Amino acid sequence: MRNPWGWIALTGFSLLFFAFIYAPLLVIIGYSFNANPVNMMIWEGFTLDWYAGLFGLSDRATGVGNRAAYIESTDQMLAALRTSLTVAVFTTTISTVIGTATAIALARYRFRGRGFYNGFLMLPMMMPDIVLGIGLLIFFVTLGMQLSLVTIIIGHCTFLTSYVFIIVQARIAGLDPALEEASADLGASEWTTLRKVLLPQLAPGIMGGALLAFVISMDDLVITYFISGVGDTTLPVFIFGMIRRGVKPEINAIATLIILASVIIAALGLWLRSRKTD
Amino acid sequence: MAPLLEIRAARRDFATPEGGKICALDGVDLDVDANEFVTLLGPSGCGKTTLLRAISGFEMLDSGTIRLGGTDLTGLPPFRRPVNTVFQSYALFGHMTVARNVGYALEVAGVAKAQREAEVAETLEKVGLGGMGARKPGQLSGGQRQRVALARAIIAKPRLLLLDEPLSALDRNLRQQMQIELKSLQHRLGIAFIFVTHDQEEALTMSDRIVVMRAGGIQQIGTPRDIYRHPRNRFVAEFIGETNLFSVTVDRVEGGTALTRTAEGVQVLLPADGRKTGERLTAILRPADFTIAAQGILGTVARAVYLGPDLHLSVTPDCGGPDISVIVRDGLGVGEGTRLHLAHDPARVHVLEGG
Numbered sequence: 046m047r048n049p050w051g052w053i054a055l056t057g058f059s060l061l062f063f064a065f066i067y068a069p070l071l072v073i074i075g076y077s078f079n080a081n082p083v084n085m086m087i088w089e090g091f092t093l094d095w096y097a098g099l100f101g102l103s104d105r106a107t108g109v110g111n112r113a114a115y116i117e118s119t120d121q122m123l124a125a126l127r128t129s130l131t132v133a134v135f136t137t138t139i140s141t142v143i144g145t146a147t148a149i150a151l152a153r154y155r156f157r158g159r160g161f162y163n164g165f166l167m168l169p170m171m172m173p174d175i176v177l178g179i180g181l182l183i184f185f186v187t188l189g190m191q192l193s194l195v196t197i198i199i200g201h202c203t204f205l206t207s208y209v210f211i212i213v214q215a216r217i218a219g220l221d222p223a224l225e226e227a228s229a230d231l232g233a234s235e236w237t238t239l240r241k242v243l244l245p246q247l248a249p250g251i252m253g254g255a256l257l258a259f260v261i262s263m264d265d266l267v268i269t270y271f272i273s274g275v276g277d278t279t280l281p282v283f284i285f286g287m288i289r290r291g292v293k294p295e296i297n298a299i300a301t302l303i304i305l306a307s308v309i310i311a312a313l314g315l316w317l318r319s320r321k322t323d
Numbered sequence: 324m325a326p327l328l329e330i331r332a333a334r335r336d337f338a339t340p341e342g343g344k345i346c347a348l349d350g351v352d353l354d355v356d357a358n359e360f361v362t363l364l365g366p367s368g369c370g371k372t373t374l375l376r377a378i379s380g381f382e383m384l385d386s387g388t389i390r391l392g393g394t395d396l397t398g399l400p401p402f403r404r405p406v407n408t409v410f411q412s413y414a415l416f417g418h419m420t421v422a423r424n425v426g427y428a429l430e431v432a433g434v435a436k437a438q439r440e441a442e443v444a445e446t447l448e449k450v451g452l453g454g455m456g457a458r459k460p461g462q463l464s465g466g467q468r469q470r471v472a473l474a475r476a477i478i479a480k481p482r483l484l485l486l487d488e489p490l491s492a493l494d495r496n497l498r499q500q501m502q503i504e505l506k507s508l509q510h511r512l513g514i515a516f517i518f519v520t521h522d523q524e525e526a527l528t529m530s531d532r533i534v535v536m537r538a539g540g541i542q543q544i545g546t547p548r549d550i551y552r553h554p555r556n557r558f559v560a561e562f563i564g565e566t567n568l569f570s571v572t573v574d575r576v577e578g579g580t581a582l583t584r585t586a587e588g589v590q591v592l593l594p595a596d597g598r599k600t601g602e603r604l605t606a607i608l609r610p611a612d613f614t615i616a617a618q619g620i621l622g623t624v625a626r627a628v629y630l631g632p633d634l635h636l637s638v639t640p641d642c643g644g645p646d647i648s649v650i651v652r653d654g655l656g657v658g659e660g661t662r663l664h665l666a667h668d669p670a671r672v673h674v675l676e677g678g
Binding site: 226228232245248 | 379380381400406408411414416418427430432
């Protein structure tokens with residue numbers, strides 16, 4: 046406490062910094078409780094209708110008394126959310142398995158082209174989304190594939206595998222190779238060693254990678270925009286399309302729920318990472 | 324009776340990044356008997372760890388054979404070899420309890436849970452960790468982890484236990500205590516230990532036999548006393564304990580004694596043993612072989628270090644040549660700058676042929 050002004054300035058700066066990051070989120074949370082169905086900038090009183098509408102408990106948004114006319118129905122929005130979740134679950138599973146297997150292979154085995162693989166796995170992360178999106182679109186069209194849920198999942202896996210790979214690789218680099226040797230020395234085959242020693246030791250990294258993949262997949266707009274079929278709209282694409290005409294108030298409710306889920310997932314991730322394994 | 328472990332002409336080369344080759348094992352032959360405590364001793368890079376890893380199966384030999392109890396192990400992967408290892412880093416599984424770590428070999432072998440638990444408890448008892456089974460390795464001290472690693476390696480009752488510098492991470496007191504415990508554990512278990520270390524004191528304390536290695540080859544195999552008193556060459560003499568080496572020429576032979584001199588004129592007495600005048604030899608004397616006497620090598624104390632019961636002196640001979648290292652008891656009144664004569668018993672001198 047030598048200089049109280051320094052301390053005050055630092056605190057003020059920190060508060061401003063957090064306000065800058067979190068204010069937009071707080072605004073959305075606030076709007077999600079605003080009863081005004083047309084202009085969310087004008088406060089018309091507190092309501093839980095938009096949340097109730099999401100779960101089919103209130104029809105105010107589509108009811109007779111609704112002053113606003115939205116083309117999109119709540120059902121369509123929920124369908125988009127379901128599509129997003131489906132894509133995220135499949136993408137996370139596939140990219141976690143491939144990313145983890147690749148990280149183990151590159152860290153533990155010597156083979157031709159090892160350095161090449163290492164470098165090229167980073168590339169999809171560095172590439173601008175728009176380039177990747179166009180590339181995937183041309184690729185799918187050239188192969189004659191119908192744009193669908195499958196193309197979205199394949200597209201997401203191409204870059205999310207890299208994210209999982211990098212996180213698991215960091216974990217495996219810090220692992221004592223003698224652990225696997227000890228397991229083999231005590232009579233365990235490679236498969237048993239993988240199951241009983243290597244995977245449990247890598248678990249925090251694998252979980253962290255999977256959570257990250259899930260969040261990025263849920264969130265992706267640019268790439269998905271290029272490769273999603275007509276009937277398979279993800280939530281980000283759906284919201285983006287809505288912006289031009291006006292945002293349904295239910296969007297704020299759904300955004301608030303997603304923020305809540307993200308906070309829970311992030312907390313889970315931090316907890317997993319801090320858990321001691323040695 | 325055939326030895327437990329027979330290693331014949333073991334050879335292993337490593338490629339260097341520059342494209343050259345390093346010979347880690349240069350045609351090594353070694354026999355280890357059942358129930359024997361053998362130490363592989365040498366400076367880093369001498370091949371001792373490679374030899375140990377060749378026995379456990381983590382290094383494959385380029386040529387040569389390794390047989391255990393008559394069975395050829397040479398091509399077998401580590402998990403098919405009936406030997407177990409205590410690793411330098413202990414390599415305990417952090418996500419498992421101490422009990423599960425110790426019982427791992429039995430778990431993998433498919434031993435029933437009840438029997439496994441009984442054997443784990445018994446083995447933990449053996450290494451002095453009774454009741455610690457429920458803890459995680461992260462909650463143990465360094466010495467306790469060491470014991471868990473030991474328990475884990477002996478639970479499957481291997482005929483041969485390999486130990487890769489297992490005590491190097493412990494502090495001095497704990498290390499000395501563990502040396503004694505390891506030795507007594509080996510006696511009680513009745514299995515052979517091969518112990519790798521670069522600490523010659525550790526090797527002398529624990530071993531039935533010591534294998535001194537250098538640059539991929541074995542320099543000498545013998546009991547600690549043999550290695551210390553009768554080193555086969557300069558390298559062994561200098562690596563094991565403190566040594567005074569004198570390159571001498573025989574002056575003359577009188578009765579049972581040969582009088583020899585170094586180039587500088589330091590006089591060393593040897594047993595005659597049919598030596599001839601003009602013969603060139605290397606005389607080896609340990610620091611404790613010298614006594615302060617009324618006559619002998621005249622010199623000045625350059626450095627005196629007090630070691631409790633002993634006094635460790637560095638004496639510069641008047642006639643020149645390297646300082647002589649001496650350990651005396653009751654060095655009362657001796658300090659830096661003291662002038663004294665050093666005498667020795669000719670029978671204590673170990674002689675290597677050639678200067």
